[in-house]
Amino acid sequence: MEYERGERRGGYGRREGGRGFGDRFPPKPVEVGKEYDVEIQETSRRGEGIARIKGLVCFVPNTKPGDHVKIRITKISRRMCEAEAVGSGGAEATEEETAEATTDEEESETE
Secondary structure, eight states, X not given: OOOOTTOOOOOSSOOTTSSSOXXXXXXXXXXXXXXXXXXXXXXXXXXXXXXXXXXXXXXETTOOTTOEEEXXXXXXXXXXXXXXXXXXXXXXXXXXXXXXXXXXXXXXXXX
16 A cells, blocks of 8 residues: 555544644643742642642642642643642632632543
């Protein structure tokens, strides 16, 4: 069976001009150095607190489930980010950040 150059032959999950990954990792909802007010929802295997910002998992050391903390993003990876607690959450959080955290909680409850 012969194919002409540029003709699609199909394939297993492949896309034009790529390695098949496409939009699996959309733009992140956070930025390094930015602060967010979040609630710690779980504990990781390493003992770090886990919070979610628009579905992105954030690991926060020295926190426990139920803590409301203000975090600063220190590192962003493909599927998660790392942050440090910079204070307890409170009235200084902006409406946008609070709405993001609330949306994340609702999404995690429906999954």
